[in-house]
Amino acid sequence: MAAQSLTYGRTADEWETLVSETTTFLEERARLGRTTTYTELNAVLARRTGLREFRFEDASERAAMGHLLGQVVERDFPTRGYMLSALVIYLGGNDAGSGFYVLATQMGLFEPGGDKLAFWTGQLKGLSGHGAS
Template sequence: MTGYGRSDDEWDLLTEAGLELLIEQARLGAPTTYTDFDAALRRRTGLRGFDFDQESERAAIGRLLGLIVERDYETTGLLISALVRYLNANDAGPGFYALAVQRGLLPPKPSALAKEKFWIDQVNALHAYYGSSRGNG
């Protein structure tokens, strides 16, 4: 799993901490931004953050979100990365939609309306799942 200048241990730590962060956001009923997510990861793990000015680092955080989804999906059947959005934007990034298409949750080349509905449905379902007693343990 080594890649993007990070060790397997770093990826594992980032994945675990990232999932915990997103579960907390789901319980709060609030999304987060890539910037805030990165800052919280740095605080919790002590690892270097992601440099969003570099394309490779943007790809690396996308990979991290994919790893987090993989870890959570079997439990929830949802894409928990829906809770991470661009600063000053109202939906998830393109990687979220690409993952949804890859998993067969959205058709190839979905319309903007289909993407928006899917994202909203995922966010609402995550809040419902983690806000319930079964998601609190």
């Protein structure tokens, strides 16, 4: 039996489960017109999937969560037209994390030096009440 390659210590099947469940949870939040935190998302994913939580004290685990959210957006954006990851904020924060803007820039949606708050709130408004595509 061939060894399965790991990404951030998780198998391809685990990533598929995480992407699917993250998308579902963020769609639920969008329908409610509410944001979530990385902490809440982490707990929900562990509960719903049975997979271990991301350990945010470890930089590679924080990067793994960013990778996960990037995969969600990569798969979902072509049909939705908005970045589901806009719904995820830091505990006690008031906008998306830096990775959100990096990804938006890479996707050609946000110009470096642009108005981050206006871009983020535009994404939230586009998502609000429209969880399911």
